[in-house]
Amino acid sequence: MLTNSYDQAEFGDPKDGAQLNEVEPPRAIFKDTKTGRFLEGNGGRPKGALSKSTIAKQIIMDAAPELVRQAIELAKGNASMMSTLLAIALPTNRSQLEPVAIPGIEHCSSLEDKTNAIMNAVTNGIISPDVGLQMVSGLEKSEQAHRLRLLSEQVADLQRKVLDGRSLVKRIN
């Protein structure tokens, strides 16, 4: 079953530029309803045609200066809007690369001792709480990786022993 011819206005005309108010209501596309393929002479979307979302973005970008001016006006006396605008305007704080020295940590062997040393450093104001938290989290991950390696070795060792142990199993014939 055949339907109407391809509607170029649905995607915007590449020659005329993107004008949403000039877009006509979409008509059915000239294609086979069974296979969904365009029929001969209808190549589908023309080269360089703009998608609906691109057209919408262009319209918004054109209106952006006016929108920002209106947002600033609205923000006067509106804490939520002020917060939104400031979040866009101000750069996000990122962690800085700086050396951290924890007194006595080099003598700690257990995870508990190392955590205590970090907590002492936080308590004494040597490092900030968020840095302390990151360090403890890193220690936990390191400990987990260590445990994973030990367990893997243990499993491999046990598997070898079990295979060897099959010769120990009492023979009954």
Added chain:
Amino acid sequence: MAESIDALQRQVNKLTQILQAQQSGLPNQLTVFVKGTQASSSEEINRIILERLSLFGLKDLSDAQDAGCDIKVIALPWLTDREIGHESV
């Protein structure tokens, strides 16, 4: 990572049990005799096998096979209650 640790720990526990079973004299063939009436219930046969395996600290049929022990079940209708579960050695 925590899931991997748990999985590996379970594997260690299982392999340790198997190793202990091997060292505690697990036979390479475990024949379990069941009465004719018991043989009609797979759950009952399973219970009898697991009871025998528990003597070696094993909780699973696959653990016994991993340890190198084959399990045979023989149904004997004339077997008395006292003889049920005895191995064939």
